[in-house]
Amino acid sequence: MPLVAAAVCPHPPLIVPELAGAAAGELDDLRAAADGALARLLAAAPEVILLVGGGPESRVFGSADSGSLRGYGLDRPVRLWKTACSGAEVLPLSLTVGAWLVGRTGTELPRLARSVADGATPAECAELGAALAGETERRAAVLVLGDGSACRGTGAPGYDDPRAEAYDDGVARALAGADAAALLGLDPVRSAELKVAGRAPWQVLAGAVRGAGGDWRGDLGYYRAPYGVSYFVANWDREQR
16 A cells, blocks of 8 residues: 555544534634644545544444444434445444544545454554555555543543653654654553553554655644543654655
8 A cells, every 4th residue: 555644633522513512612623633634634645545443343344334423412424435335334433533524624535444453452553554555556545543541630531640641742742753663662551541542543553654664754733631531633744755
């Protein structure tokens, strides 16, 4: 797979304005950052977009598959790509929000999606990322979905953990520096204790970039924890020779 660019975005359901209701404005800056990251991804002129996110198992999804936000109050399917073909409502939350973000761009590019098991080891994630090279011969851009720790303060879903800020700061540095080694070094046990939803997908990204070769440049566009959960938006671009 000629990997031409990558973007990292979070997947909180409240990024969808209809779900946030009167509080939608609280995440306007996050939506703007995600929209900007997607625009930059598309500016690399890919021929296909590959979405990678965490889920209960590692699997490949069909282009007509969809996800649902019904459990969060929005009774409307979110299609990955094709709407004229039969598919199943099987996308995990990460890929459902990813499909929604890509849909906001209005692009008609084909979309592929793959989930990685939340408990996959770093080696398994790296291997999965490297294997993406064999999935298509077209120029591909990867959108990686994942949240940081959910333990930033007493109001956080995982309550307060003093280790969370240092963990998230390390992720922010790795994303800003396109540091694949640092992402692959994230500890699965510590990540699970801090309720991190992005560890495995970020490590797939690291494996994909290593497999693609070349030099990469990172740009961190957003890093905040508005509801006690850390959200990152970043772009990784190939260095031009």
